[in-house]
Amino acid sequence: MTQSETSKGTGSAEDYPDGSVGRYVRERWGQTPASGIPAQKPDEPATGRHSLTPPGGVEEVPASPAPRPAVRWVDPAAVAAQQAQRARSEQANGQAEGADLASARLLRKVKRPPQSGWRRAIYLMSGRMINPGESPADIRRRELTARVNHPLLGCHKIAMLSLKGGVGKTTVTATLGGTLASLRGDRVVAVDANPDRGTLSQKIPLETSATVRHLLRDAQRVRRYADVRAYTSQGPSRLEVLASEQDPAVSEAFSEEDYRRTVNLLEHFYNIVLTDCGTGLMHSAMYGVLGLADQLIIVSSGSIDGARSASATMDWLDAHGHGDLVANAVAVINSVHRRSGSVDLDRVAEHFAARCRAVVRIPFDEHLEEGAEIDLDRLAPATRDALLELAAVVADAFEAGA
Known part of the structure; x- marks a missing residue:
């Protein structure tokens, strides 16, 4: 037996100068990895059902032989590493499943107690x-x-917008901020950026006469949360409000640069900053608001002119390069009056739903109609549910890595 015959089937892929890895695989293991058909030995007659020569001795040549599938060689070491990793993963999952099963065996599943309605009454009357x-x-x-x-x-910075006054934009700002602050554990502040003597500070008990102008004046001395807290008022819901200047002549000077400085300072101490904007879109501070906002809430009343004004706000934003903010915005249809007349609010909601991310309707509420300080506990259940839905829709846009 020659040396070449002795080494056949035991060589390596490097022994084949033509780079035929498939040939090496066939001679090494005796079959093609793709089809599993045993390879023909060079010195064996080509007979059997895999042969091209029939028993009669006449060779049959296929008219169009099927293309041979490409042979892919896999490093055995890589396969072994994959299998070991899979085994470790299955073992870890089995241990976690075992821990869950152990907890399930030790703890009884108890139904959550009812929070409202006749179920709550039965639960309390039966002594739980x-x-x-x-x-x-x-x-x-x-x-x-x-x-x-x-x-x-x-x-996360949220801007509250409306071209029309009297639609309850400031009220929505205060109630949304209060809902977020009362349910979340982080800090929430609302900034009154209305240049026309804003009323946001009147929605919560006033604790200080300081305004955003005083905060900017003393910005160099603000180092801790306790320092900035001296310039804000906090309501029962834990919402803090930074008031605007009450003198219209002074508040008009609140520029884009002033707003940017205010937000850049507040974002070091608060997780959510709501901005109650004025009814105009052309004043200087508005450019800073739109430049820093992560999300817009466009407030409309249930009337036709209120809906038209809100739609015009979206048109202006689209025309000035803020189409992405409009697409991610939330439209709020706020019922500031007990009845909306013959206006079909469903059609109004459909109009806004085609242009922004979500639409939330807030029903009329007698407590909000008072225009005084807002107490969330005094709101009607339907109003609280609507505000909860609004807060959830707003929070859907939060980014955990923002």
């Missing part, structure tokens, strides 16, 4: 012995609350 479980409304509130508490790293 009869638990009918949560109602569908309770389950929805719990799910919305979980969305409101979406993780947020950094500072």
Whole structure:
């Protein structure tokens, strides 16, 4: 036996100068990896069902032989490493599953107690012995609350816009901010950027007469949260408000640069900054608001002129390069009057839904109609549910890595 015959089938891929890896695989293991058909030995007659020569001795040549599939060689070491990694992953999953099963065996599953309605009454009257479980409304509130508490790293800036006055934009700012502050554990502040003597500070108990102008004046001395807290007022919901200058002549000088300096200072101490903008879009501070905003909330009333003004606001934003903010905006249809007349609010909602990310309707509320300080506990249940939905929709846009 010659040396070449002795080494056949035991050589390496380097022994084939033509680079035929498929030939090396066939001679090394005796079959093609793709089809599993045994390879023909060079000195064996080509017979059998895989042969091209029939028993009669006449060779049959196929008219169009099927193309041979490409042979892919896989490093055995890589396969072994993959299998070891898969085994470790399955072992870890098995341990975690075992831990869960152990907890399930040790702890009984208990239904959550009802929070409202007749279920709550039965639960309390029975001395907490009869638990009918949560109602569908309770389950929805719990799910919305979980969305409101979406993780947020950094500072998320929300601008409240409306071209028309009297639609309840400031009220929506205060109630949304209060809902977020009462349900989340981070800090929420609302800035009054209305150049025409804003009323945001009147929605919560006033603790200080300081305004945004005083904060900018003393910005160099603000180092801690306790320092900036001296310039804000805080309501029962934990929402803080930074008031605007009450003198219209002075507040008109609140420029884009002033707004940017204010927000750059506040974002070091707060996770959510809401800005209650004025009704105009051309004053200087508005350029700073739109330049820094992560999300817009466009407020409309249930009237036709209110809806037209809100739609005109979107048109102006689209025309001035803020189409991305409009697409991610939330439209709020705020019922500032007890009845909307013959206006079809469903059609109004459909119009806004085609242009922005979500639409939320807030019903009329007698407590909000007073125009005084807002107490969330005095709101009607339907209003609180609508505000909870609004807060959840807003929180859906939070980025955990922002």
